[in-house]
Amino acid sequence: MNNSVAKEKIVSLRKKRSLEDMRFKYYGFTAMCLSLAVLVFLLYTIFSKGYTAFQKTIVLLEVDYNQEVLKLTPDSSDEEMEKGKFFRVKKQAIENFFPDLSKSDIKLIKKLFSINVDNEIKDYFLENPEVINTKQQIWVTAHSDVDQLLKGNSRRDVPEDRRKLNDIQLSYVDQLVEENRVKQVFNNFFFTKADSRHPEIAGVAGSFMGSLFTLFTVFILSFPIAIGASVYLEEFAPKNRITELIEVNISNLAAVPSIVFGLLGLGVLLNVFGLPRSTPLVGGSVLALMTLPTIIIACRASLKAVPPSIKEGALAVGATKTQAVFHHVVPLALPGTLTGTIIGLAQALGETAPLIMIGMIAFIPNIPTGLTEPSAALPVQIYLWVESAERGFQEKSAAAIMVILIFLFMMNAIAVFLRNRFERKW
Amino acid sequence: MFFWSLVLIAVGIFSSFIYGRSRIKLNSKKQGTKSKSLPNYYAQYVLMWCLFPALIVYFSWAIFQEQIIQNIVISNFEFIEGAAYNEGLLLAEIRNVANNPSFADGKSVEIINAASQYSSLRQISQIAFYLSIIIIMLLGALYASRKLKPEFHAQHAIERYIQYILIFCSSVAIFTTIGIVFSLIFESLRFFAEVSIFEFLFSTEWYPFIPIREGQTAAEGSFGAVPIFAGTFLVMVVAMCVAAPLGLLTAIYLAEYASQRVRKIVKPLLEILAGIPTIVYGFFAFVSVAPFVKAFGQSIGIDASPTSALAAGMVMGVMIIPFISSLSDDVINSVPQSLREGSFGIGANKAETIKKVILPAALPGIVGAFLLAISRAIGETMIVVVAAGTAPNLTGNPFENVTTVTVQIVVALIGDQEFDNPRTLSAFALGLVLFVITLFLNIIALQIVKRYRERYE
Numbered sequence: 001m002n003n004s005v006a007k008e009k010i011v012s013l014r015k016k017r018s019l020e021d022m023r024f025k026y027y028g029f030t031a032m033c034l035s036l037a038v039l040v041f042l043l044y045t046i047f048s049k050g051y052t053a054f055q056k057t058i059v060l061l062e063v064d065y066n067q068e069v070l071k072l073t074p075d076s077s078d079e080e081m082e083k084g085k086f087f088r089v090k091k092q093a094i095e096n097f098f099p100d101l102s103k104s105d106i107k108l109i110k111k112l113f114s115i116n117v118d119n120e121i122k123d124y125f126l127e128n129p130e131v132i133n134t135k136q137q138i139w140v141t142a143h144s145d146v147d148q149l150l151k152g153n154s155r156r157d158v159p160e161d162r163r164k165l166n167d168i169q170l171s172y173v174d175q176l177v178e179e180n181r182v183k184q185v186f187n188n189f190f191f192t193k194a195d196s197r198h199p200e201i202a203g204v205a206g207s208f209m210g211s212l213f214t215l216f217t218v219f220i221l222s223f224p225i226a227i228g229a230s231v232y233l234e235e236f237a238p239k240n241r242i243t244e245l246i247e248v249n250i251s252n253l254a255a256v257p258s259i260v261f262g263l264l265g266l267g268v269l270l271n272v273f274g275l276p277r278s279t280p281l282v283g284g285s286v287l288a289l290m291t292l293p294t295i296i297i298a299c300r301a302s303l304k305a306v307p308p309s310i311k312e313g314a315l316a317v318g319a320t321k322t323q324a325v326f327h328h329v330v331p332l333a334l335p336g337t338l339t340g341t342i343i344g345l346a347q348a349l350g351e352t353a354p355l356i357m358i359g360m361i362a363f364i365p366n367i368p369t370g371l372t373e374p375s376a377a378l379p380v381q382i383y384l385w386v387e388s389a390e391r392g393f394q395e396k397s398a399a400a401i402m403v404i405l406i407f408l409f410m411m412n413a414i415a416v417f418l419r420n421r422f423e424r425k426w
Numbered sequence: 427m428f429f430w431s432l433v434l435i436a437v438g439i440f441s442s443f444i445y446g447r448s449r450i451k452l453n454s455k456k457q458g459t460k461s462k463s464l465p466n467y468y469a470q471y472v473l474m475w476c477l478f479p480a481l482i483v484y485f486s487w488a489i490f491q492e493q494i495i496q497n498i499v500i501s502n503f504e505f506i507e508g509a510a511y512n513e514g515l516l517l518a519e520i521r522n523v524a525n526n527p528s529f530a531d532g533k534s535v536e537i538i539n540a541a542s543q544y545s546s547l548r549q550i551s552q553i554a555f556y557l558s559i560i561i562i563m564l565l566g567a568l569y570a571s572r573k574l575k576p577e578f579h580a581q582h583a584i585e586r587y588i589q590y591i592l593i594f595c596s597s598v599a600i601f602t603t604i605g606i607v608f609s610l611i612f613e614s615l616r617f618f619a620e621v622s623i624f625e626f627l628f629s630t631e632w633y634p635f636i637p638i639r640e641g642q643t644a645a646e647g648s649f650g651a652v653p654i655f656a657g658t659f660l661v662m663v664v665a666m667c668v669a670a671p672l673g674l675l676t677a678i679y680l681a682e683y684a685s686q687r688v689r690k691i692v693k694p695l696l697e698i699l700a701g702i703p704t705i706v707y708g709f710f711a712f713v714s715v716a717p718f719v720k721a722f723g724q725s726i727g728i729d730a731s732p733t734s735a736l737a738a739g740m741v742m743g744v745m746i747i748p749f750i751s752s753l754s755d756d757v758i759n760s761v762p763q764s765l766r767e768g769s770f771g772i773g774a775n776k777a778e779t780i781k782k783v784i785l786p787a788a789l790p791g792i793v794g795a796f797l798l799a800i801s802r803a804i805g806e807t808m809i810v811v812v813a814a815g816t817a818p819n820l821t822g823n824p825f826e827n828v829t830t831v832t833v834q835i836v837v838a839l840i841g842d843q844e845f846d847n848p849r850t851l852s853a854f855a856l857g858l859v860l861f862v863i864t865l866f867l868n869i870i871a872l873q874i875v876k877r878y879r880e881r882y883e
Contacts, residue, residue, distance in 0.1 A: 257805025350703025
């Protein structure tokens with residue numbers, strides 16, 4: 001009797017305990033799934049907001065390349081053609097865009113076109129100079145407001161004063177859609193142009209090049225210094241207080257917030273050394289100092305992984321310590337150090353705050369061609385577009401994020417490839 | 427200009443190498459003795475004596491040329507009495523005119539004169555630059571060639587130089603720290619010369635005064651950073667509320683329950699989460715989470731700000747989940763197997779073992795991980811710059827708008843940076859506070875983790 005009660009108690013207790021065990025396991029499982037779900041949701045958000053930026057809206061415009069309006073003749077030289085009055089042609093084309101337009105309507109219709117239309121009309125002419133005195137149907141870029149409307153990013157059911165396009169403009173856009181005079185094509189501007197105040201002609205080419213130049217600087221500075229430092233600390237450094245100080249220093253630098261490195265760049269590189277502001281040279285230097293600890297830690301790990309027998313073998317046949325290290329240990333550790341460097345570069349690529357501090361946040365509408373030219377960088381470009389009030393920039397920022405993520409993914413893939421291909425297990 | 431000088435240096439070191447090699451061979455043949463080291467070492471010796479002086483000249487030119495020229499141009503500039511000048515703008519104008527003569531139309535005579543002086547100084551500087559590089563390389567080679575005798579141990583010399591180079595490389599970390607500390611302290615001292623340190627640390631009014639025109643005094647601004655510290659703390663707490671349970675439970679699941687296969691898939695995925703640039707999280711907070719928080723606040727009757735501490739903190743929490751989970755994972759894995767086996771041996775199940783044995787044993791390491799995560803959260807910039815507010819607000823309500831230290835640093839330094847007003851300088855004082863706190867947290871955390879490791883190894 002007593003026995004069975006005790007047994008029952010034990011059974012129920014065991015049940016409770018195993019239930020508790022299950023519950024705890026599922027807490028862990030749920031936490032893991034939640035973290036991964038956030039990752040998926042984040043990627044989904046970026047993709048769903050960004051994919052539309054890879055398309056742009058173009059409008060069919062009938063342009064009359066009349067020689068009198070252009071102030072050109074069929075045998076004008078190239079230089080004269082450059083100076084043709086294309087804005088007048090554009091004006092005329094817009095006035096005749098729909099039959100019988102009133103003056104106020106023309107003004108409204110003008111706002112349906114991108115500011116870049118002048119250039120497009122001109123470029124078309126420069127490529128086909130024989131079209132002079134003919135009427136041509138060309139596809140030109142629509143204004144961002146039209147673009148956003150047709151992509152469904154801006155709503156048309158809000159009151160008129162809260163819309164970019166008013167009712168008259170909307171009806172014209174609808175008419176265009178009905179007449180098939182508007183379509184969406186691949187947005188080449190996004191990949192060939194630099195930043196712009198006008199979303200429809202803003203692109204990532206400038207900031208991409210800026211990021212490449214910055215990464216180049218980071219690599220040039222940090223790779224040799226990191227290898228030198230880790231070789232010294234791993235192979236040569238005497239065990240004394242100075243070495244210890246250096247090691248503590250490196251591990252602490254790894255945890256200093258990136259924005260503090262930005263302050264260092266501003267206070268020392270710009271104000272004391274007077275290096276040029278907003279340039280990949282300064283940005284790269286700051287990021288190199290920032291990623292140095294990461295790379296040094298990776299380098300030291302791969303130097304440690306080389307078995308001591310290799311070095312001892314070299315020493316035994318009469319090599320000096322320097323020879324043993326540089327001829328035998330370092331080459332074997334090189335794949336590992338390269339992997340570490342690429343991971344450090346990937347970290348540097350996404351870093352934004354230090355670059356803002358040293359002024360790489362300036363508006364740069366052209367593509368940089370050198371290390372000492374003011375330029376933007378991809379993450380800063382994203383920041384500028386996120387902060388921009390203009391609706392058309394939001395999809396641009398998501399698309400730029402896609403570009404930077406693909407870039408990061410490729411760098412990591414290269415690092416993994418290098419590790420798998422060249423790493424030796426001893 | 428600097429590209430061609432690099433070519434010049436390359437040519438110089440190449441020819442010095444060839445020269446060193448042939449010279450030592452010649453010398454040892456003349457004396458009829460074998461040289462102490464291989465010819466290549468003598469060649470490297472000459473090369474180093476060419477390369478390093480040339481690099482020093484190169485970098486000092488790159489760094490100081492522009493400044494010196496600008497100083498000369500400004501000191502020779504004929505200032506007109508009574509007119510107001512902004513030195514930076516003036517210099518930019520002079521440079522524009524000098525680089526682009528078509529800009530000269532409509533500029534004053536003084537500027538055009540200064541511009542022509544500027545470009546002539548640049549030309550002189552370029553010629554002097556090339557000349558001094560050539561001369562210094564020749565001098566270096568000359569000095570080195572006097573040592574090119576067979577009895578000279580070139581290899582020893584080279585190895586000594588290599589040591590020096592390596593020591594220099596490893597001291598870059600120290601120089602960086604010194605640079606950070608000095609730039610922060612120097613500018614902060616200038617800030618505290620104008621604003622009392624007690625006001626900065628204890629006052630609750632943060633109205634940084636922005637001088638609109640020159641000559642305005644900065645007395646009216648008030649720089650009490652307490653609301654900023656409070657905002658930083660609030661965002662950090664929200665972030666840790668998200669990251670601590672999720673990160674720790676994920677780590678426990680991965681370390682104790684998950685199969686090898688799950689670990690192999692999930693760990694790289696979490697690493698992706700860790701590798702995403704913070705500006706991307708900022709975008710995510712701004713576009714998805716902030717509207718969600720606002721809608722959620724409305725549904726429970728709270729008027730949430732679009733730049734609430736909650737949205738920024740939650741996303742920041744997501745950012746540090748992988749940080750906490752991977753650190754805790756390491757810590758849990760380094761708890762000795764014998765503790766687990768002992769616990770299983772007396773009949774405990776997995777959950778009990780984890781809760782009563784493993785977690786207490788791993789506690790110091792986990793605390794260390796949390797401290798590192800907190801230091802991360804405090805120093806994080808882009809998420810809060812995009813998703814939190816810029817106006818200081820002393821509040822404990824996460825639905826309200828708050829600002830953080832990093833946001834204020836960015837806000838103070840975006841745009842025109844004139845280093846004569848406390849608003850700009852306040853960024854450095856805030857940076858100093860940030861640096862000290864993160865360093866402090868980091869040292870404590872590393873100490874805890876280190877002591878913990880020693881206990882089990």
